[in-house]
Amino acid sequence: MNRAPGLSVRLKLTLSYAGFLILAGALLLAIVWLFLLRGYPASSLVPRFSNFPRILDPSNFGPSIFGPATVVVLAFLLVFGLVGGWFLAGRMLAPLTRITNATRRAATGSLAHRIELEGRHDEFRELADSFDAMLARLEAHVAEQQRFAANAAHELRTPLAVTQTLLDLARKDPSRDPGELVDRLHAVNARAIDLTEALLLLSRADQRSFAREHVDLSLIAEEATETLLPLAEKHGVTIETSADITPTSGSPALLLQMTTNLLHNAIVHNLPEQGTVQVTTAVRPESVMLTVENTGGTLSPQMLSTLTEPFQRGAERIRTDHAGVGLGLAIVKSIIRAHDGTLTLSPRAAGGLRVTVQLPTAR
Numbered sequence: 001m002n003r004a005p006g007l008s009v010r011l012k013l014t015l016s017y018a019g020f021l022i023l024a025g026a027l028l029l030a031i032v033w034l035f036l037l038r039g040y041p042a043s044s045l046v047p048r049f050s051n052f053p054r055i056l057d058p059s060n061f062g063p064s065i066f067g068p069a070t071v072v073v074l075a076f077l078l079v080f081g082l083v084g085g086w087f088l089a090g091r092m093l094a095p096l097t098r099i100t101n102a103t104r105r106a107a108t109g110s111l112a113h114r115i116e117l118e119g120r121h122d123e124f125r126e127l128a129d130s131f132d133a134m135l136a137r138l139e140a141h142v143a144e145q146q147r148f149a150a151n152a153a154h155e156l157r158t159p160l161a162v163t164q165t166l167l168d169l170a171r172k173d174p175s176r177d178p179g180e181l182v183d184r185l186h187a188v189n190a191r192a193i194d195l196t197e198a199l200l201l202l203s204r205a206d207q208r209s210f211a212r213e214h215v216d217l218s219l220i221a222e223e224a225t226e227t228l229l230p231l232a233e234k235h236g237v238t239i240e241t242s243a244d245i246t247p248t249s250g251s252p253a254l255l256l257q258m259t260t261n262l263l264h265n266a267i268v269h270n271l272p273e274q275g276t277v278q279v280t281t282a283v284r285p286e287s288v289m290l291t292v293e294n295t296g297g298t299l300s301p302q303m304l305s306t307l308t309e310p311f312q313r314g315a316e317r318i319r320t321d322h323a324g325v326g327l328g329l330a331i332v333k334s335i336i337r338a339h340d341g342t343l344t345l346s347p348r349a350a351g352g353l354r355v356t357v358q359l360p361t362a363r
Helices: 009-037 049-055 063-107 123-172 178-207 217-234 252-268 301-306 328-338
Strands: 213-216 237-243 247-250 275-283 287-294 342-347 353-360
Touching: 009 063, 063 123, 123 178, 178 252, 178 328, 213 217, 213 252, 217 237, 217 252, 217 275, 217 287, 247 252, 247 353, 252 275, 252 287, 252 328, 252 353, 301 342, 328 342, 328 353
Parallel strands: 237 275
Antiparallel strands: 213 247, 275 287, 287 353, 342 353
16 A cells, blocks of 8 residues: 555654653643642742752641642542553554454454555554555465365366276277277376476475575576477477576576476467577576567467466467476466566567566576
């Protein structure tokens, strides 16, 4: 929330209690003057050094009045201070009570509510806004994990169901060619293994369970290009590279997986003939960048916004045998997030996709 500048809570408490003390002191002086000094001439109220012993003598003030009046004044100031301090502290700490109540609700699993503390900016409002932002991120993360679990269960159930169907058909028809059955079971099992490995890789990236090393992203891009060059040649896709030395830090294996996934998607999601892929690395003052562009069809904003979701696949591919498991860009997103980077997807004007990865520069 955008808030206008305001006083800090510390300054507010300081001013509040200082003002309260000044008020109490003024009230005390007024009571002393009213009950003890009102009958004295003004000249006698000016203190002199020679008069201090006489002024400090309690007998000069009338003990019959001074004792009871002092007790009443002190009792009144005590009650007034307790009530006023309690009221002021309650007013100043009321936002903290709302934050505490919201925390208790979040602890029970309710993530949909927000504090939405009104007023100008101060420490309490900053804490409330930060808590609201944390709740929003937690709610989005939980929803994402729930969707991921449901999609993963569905994807894992598919090869198991296909395997069960093939085995049932083989049992009912013993005369079927066993070689065909073995080939189909092998393909289904390979797909299940690929999906499981992708899920494990995604989990590893999310948990950041890797050691950081100095990495040149241009060398990673060169290795990924050499690995996938036969696939590109097979489908008539030309890969163009332009690499600057781009030092960063992270896991070489995960960064290689990230680049390989991006390049593989760029080859698979391309024109049927004479497609191109451009791989570029560049260095900036505080970051390094990897850009992968590919030709292809026009992408709608709705499709673009869902490409990084788990198990989301493009509408068209060159070959169905490279359909993948639908976790390519989801893994890329998790790897980039684990390396404190950013991922940007944008459509090309002539058709196709531009993917930009920005990572911190190694220091």
